[in-house]
Amino acid sequence: MSAKTFRGNLGHRAAAGEVRPRKSERTRQAILDAALDFLWTRPFRDLTVGELMAMGDASRPAFYQYFSDLHNLMEALLNDLRDEIMAVAQPWFEGEGDPVPLLQETMSGLVRVCYRRGPILRAVADAASADARLEKDWRNFLKTFDDAVAAKIEQEQAAGLVPPLAARPLAVALNRMDAALLIDQFGQRPRGNCVSR
């Protein structure tokens, strides 16, 4: 699933025909892939720089060529996650026309992304509480989503589709509920099967 070595690999992002990326870019990606592999089966608290780099064949200090520490690496994972989640939420946020099917599309897309990336999402959330900067990024990510949902709710209230509740508190409450449930359900394997656990 991921490169066995950090040395001289192409990195599985390089598609045929692309220019071969700089070595540094390849190695960076290989480290990120190794982290994804690790976090797929083990919690963030068990991740150490040493073990991570031993998954390739590079030395521990090489890690610091690419990331300032493990939390900085998690920031990179969060950025990817944010892009993916924001992309899948676009239909409802910006789509034109009847909002009901758009919302359904967005919600099922959101669940699908969290299903696929659950352990990573969870790892980022876990890591956030151990580092001030990552925590700020995480809160900022949540806030971005809150803002978008609140704006959308207000828009639909103006159209008479949603009762006149305070939009932002409503958005925050629903988002926190969703986030908690998605991380709970898909954050660790074996994955949850509904909330009955």
Next chain:
Amino acid sequence: MSAKTFRGNLGHRAAAGEVRPRKSERTRQAILDAALDFLWTRPFRDLTVGELMAMGDASRPAFYQYFSDLHNLMEALLNDLRDEIMAVAQPWFEGEGDPVPLLQETMSGLVRVCYRRGPILRAVADAASADARLEKDWRNFLKTFDDAVAAKIEQEQAAGLVPPLAARPLAVALNRMDAALLIDQFGQRPRGNCVSR
């Protein structure tokens, strides 16, 4: 607010007329109090055994007389919190008569407890992701609450007071939302003022 020293203090739990507790009990309580003080203003990630014990005048190794590590100490704080929260939730869980005022009483009590203990609640939640055992305790605490709420919902459904939704998923969803919002709002000082932040 807390003892300045761990040595020879009574510990502020000892009320007049009680038998003076054993030294070990007093010291243990003093350490817990120091931890509460610390966590009131600083996040769990900054807490170290050395700094904690330096708040009294005891040496670092003395800590291990009372707790196996910092997460074990957090377990103790969680137990106190659990007792307090469960006590305040009793009116709705077990009260007789019209459930509406009972629920209001419980909810406002819950908010009050979280207002008073917010930073501690948050510290426990943060610490939980860094330690397997504490994480299990935390999930167990949530589950206990989920079970109680689900049972109460079913009971009110039987009385025709709540629509026939799946009780447990409903309970879990509402509890996760509440927990996330309460920790968000009251978990750090200065305290939040509604969700508008």
Next chain:
DNA sequence: TGTAAATCTGACAGTCTGTCAGTAATCTTT
């Protein structure tokens, strides 16, 4: 006050982190 039990301490070994000067690999230019 004396003494057994309890509590505490300095010193140690272990794990992980982050840095640095020097070495090795890679890329570029000719």
Next chain:
DNA sequence: AAAGATTACTGACAGACTGTCAGATTTACA
């Protein structure tokens, strides 16, 4: 395809924190 310049890597180090232990100190109680 070899030299030179740049980029990437490494072993070795110092620092922070943890958890333990034998021995010293304090406490409790007769």
